[in-house]
Amino acid sequence: MDSTAITSALTTSATGAATTASTTSSTSGKAAPGDFNTFLRMLTVQMQNQDPLDPIDSADYAVQLATFSGVEQQVKTNEILNSLSGQLTMSGMAQLAGWVGQEARAAMPAWFDGAPITISPHPLADADEVKLVVKDADGKEVSTTKIPASSEPIEWAGVTADGSPVPQGFYSFDVVSLKDGKPVQTDQAELYAAVTEVRSEGGKTILVLDGGATVETDKVTALRAAS
Structure with a gap:
């Protein structure tokens, strides 16, 4: 059996284990021992079937061992990173x-x-x-009013x-800036809403607000005591 082919097959098998590990930590935990046993069986078969007149060089064995050892270490690293990621997420939620x-x-x-909204x-x-x-929630325009050209908070009476x-x-609020009667910039206005829950979604920490609206924590620009 050709040593280069064996090395290639082992690398492919071990890399597959690492890929599986990066997908789910539970799967990676099972993949590493299974592929290590496969590696030992293939190595044994290789030794049993080598040409006695032209034995495989010991350096080839060393390459194969180093290849699998490196990928096995990658599997373990992935498991550790997954664990740390989960711990950091929970820590962030606890702080929030x-x-x-x-x-x-x-x-x-x-x-x-029914209560006025501060914008x-x-x-x-x-x-x-x-x-x-x-x-409104369907994107239908409810009203358009002229407001001062400043960042001072204003009240919307509904x-x-x-x-x-x-x-x-x-309801959503767009602030349209005009020059010479033409719109040049439109920004969504900021407003305050009471936080009712903090949760994790897709690796991000999300705030749940009054009425069920959600916003990512990195979008929050200010925090104040509930009025």
Whole structure:
């Protein structure tokens, strides 16, 4: 049996174990011992079937052992990294547990339940005119009003353009900056919402807010005590 072919086969087998390990830690834990036993069997067969007149050089055996040892170490490293990742996620959630019950500010839709919503617009500093465009959960425009060209918080009372009250639900707020009567920039306004839960989704820490809205923690720009 050719030593180069054996080495190639062993590398492929061991690399497969490492790939499996990077996918799930539970699978990798079983893959390493299984592939190590396969490696020993293949090595034994190789030694039994070598040509006695032209035996395999000991250096080839050393290469095969080093190859498998390296990949086996990669498997173990993957297991350790997966474990550390899980611990860091839980640690981060524990630290953010104190956010529950407070109000976080971010560019996100707001849950309207009848009480006015405080909005933090950030228009262009040199805008000639600024408008606030309010849309419902379906993206339908509810109202468009002119607001001051500043970052001072404003109150939205929850009414349409004609003054009619809007129903309970989620609403988004776009701040449109205009120059010479033309829109030059549109930004989603920031607002505060009470944090009701902290959870992990897809490796990210997510805040659950009033009404069920969610926002990633790295999108939060301010935090304050609930009013």
